[in-house]
Amino acid sequence: MPDVSLDRTSPVPLYYQVATRLQQQIEDGSMPVGSRLENEVELADRLGVSRPTMRRAISYLVERGMLIRKRGVGTQVVHPKVRRPVELTSLYDDLLKSGQEPRTEIREIEIRPATDVVAEALGIAFGTEVTWIERLRYAGDEPLAIMHNAVPLDVLPLRREDLERSGLYDLLRSAGHIPRMANQIVGAKNATSAEGKILGESRGAPLLTMTRTAWDAGGKAVEYGSHLYRASRYSFELNLTS
Amino acid sequence: MPDVSLDRTSPVPLYYQVATRLQQQIEDGSMPVGSRLENEVELADRLGVSRPTMRRAISYLVERGMLIRKRGVGTQVVHPKVRRPVELTSLYDDLLKSGQEPRTEIREIEIRPATDVVAEALGIAFGTEVTWIERLRYAGDEPLAIMHNAVPLDVLPLRREDLERSGLYDLLRSAGHIPRMANQIVGAKNATSAEGKILGESRGAPLLTMTRTAWDAGGKAVEYGSHLYRASRYSFELNLTS
DNA sequence: TTACATAATTTGTAAGGACATACAGAGGGG
DNA sequence: CCCCTCTGTATGTCCTTACAAATTATGTAA
Structure with missing residues (x-):
């Protein structure tokens, strides 16, 4: 049941699929603000991916401002108000x-x-x-x-x-x-x-x-x-x- | 002579040292705009680091807009005018x-x-x-x-x-x-x-x-x-x- | 009880290997 | 002469493993 949405034959990169999955969980509220994620190793294990891939997915969301990481502590969901960096739009x-x-x-x-x-x-x-x-x-x-x-x-x-x-x-x-x-x-x-x-x-x-x-x-x-x-x-x- | 500036005992991460080195070379003009870098494997080899580390250093500069990568082609130095994303200053x-x-x-x-x-x-x-x-x-x-x-x-x-x-x-x-x-x-x-x-x-x-x-x-x-x-x-x- | 040392947990960094995929140019066939 | 295909090259993705460093929690001794 964990890895239903992961498709290894798809051309879309695995780390991106994982990131999207996490993002959905954050946005639909199943991972509320302030909650801590499982640690990287367990998460990777549960989703059936390697830790570097897991880290890359998390890093992607950290860069977008949805998660924060602290060494020795863990990874948390942050306040959903500010999410995207400036966009280049017309x-x-x-x-x-x-x-x-x-x-x-x-x-x-x-x-x-x-x-x-x-x-x-x-x-x-x-x-x-x-x-x-x-x-x-x-x-x-x-x-x-x-x-x-x-x-x-x-x-x-x-x-x-x-x-x-x-x-x-x-x-x-x-x-x-x-x-x-x-x-x-x-x-x-x-x-x-x-x-x-x-x-x-x-x-x-x-x-x-x-x-x-x-x-x-x-x-x-x-x-x-x-x-x-x-x-x-x-x-x-x-x-x-x- | 290549790895003079790399210090593995330093607390500053290796990938960051490599990135800084590259950045200096770009800024002092020894890697002019439009020039192609060596491929990742050779560069990593010459500097005595692994390819993931080399990639991370390059990725760092790509994100900052100093380099662009094209699969199958190589990595190039781009126009130096726009470099930094918006900063959060007072x-x-x-x-x-x-x-x-x-x-x-x-x-x-x-x-x-x-x-x-x-x-x-x-x-x-x-x-x-x-x-x-x-x-x-x-x-x-x-x-x-x-x-x-x-x-x-x-x-x-x-x-x-x-x-x-x-x-x-x-x-x-x-x-x-x-x-x-x-x-x-x-x-x-x-x-x-x-x-x-x-x-x-x-x-x-x-x-x-x-x-x-x-x-x-x-x-x-x-x-x-x-x-x-x-x-x-x-x-x-x-x-x-x- | 308090202070200090120690251990456990968790993320950060790094190496090395393997395969996939996109691009460019060379070569062959029409 | 043009178009197609093949091939080499470089980056993209992914795995396994290992150790380092920071933080928190635990345990011990004064």
């Missing part, structure tokens, strides 16, 4: 997940040489051609953000139709340039009258600013973005660990 | 690191029952007594942020003198309640005239808002904070991975 994904309906209006899309700011951020030569886009993001009927992005031509040839249907990050992902690392700077400013007009706010309204450079697994810069959010309608939520 | 630490001189003015410190907002954030019962503080943080002579914090009494008895000398996070750490996980929400607002007066800005000036709950390794909530930053003088920088 506004589009965030809106989808929260059940709102994202809509995008392409206000501008053209190929132009990179400005010094963009070139610096992307680590490319000044004047290299990039696709430059300005988009207005709606949640339902409400405008939410003005988004400027630059994408190098050799990363992805952006087309207006694609951008209207899906988020930039989805396009990057399906083109094989999966964003893996990013540097973000978050600040605040007051809306100019032009910005306010576009976003449906008045001049001086508080805006969140965010500039971001994202790289793929190979370390190639795939996107630079400079965005403005209506503070009255949006805020960033971060879960940090370590 | 404003005090940030200022220290950037060479500025943090100073703190305690405007208020008292023990009072938790409001519903604070109780909810800390996961404690409404009305439980917490230490509530209001501080003004300077960088040099310039006011930078108004900071409100609540710390449960059983976590740490806060004293005015201690807070004047060091940051809250240092105090938490030395009390053994090391912040391990946190949830932050970052937004923006316009300064009221009272806030502006304190921060040396005019009414309506853009402010960054940040509320945070932090937990220690055991999942116990150790701090709730609600802070206001002058956007003209401060912004958040985040490095994200995965």
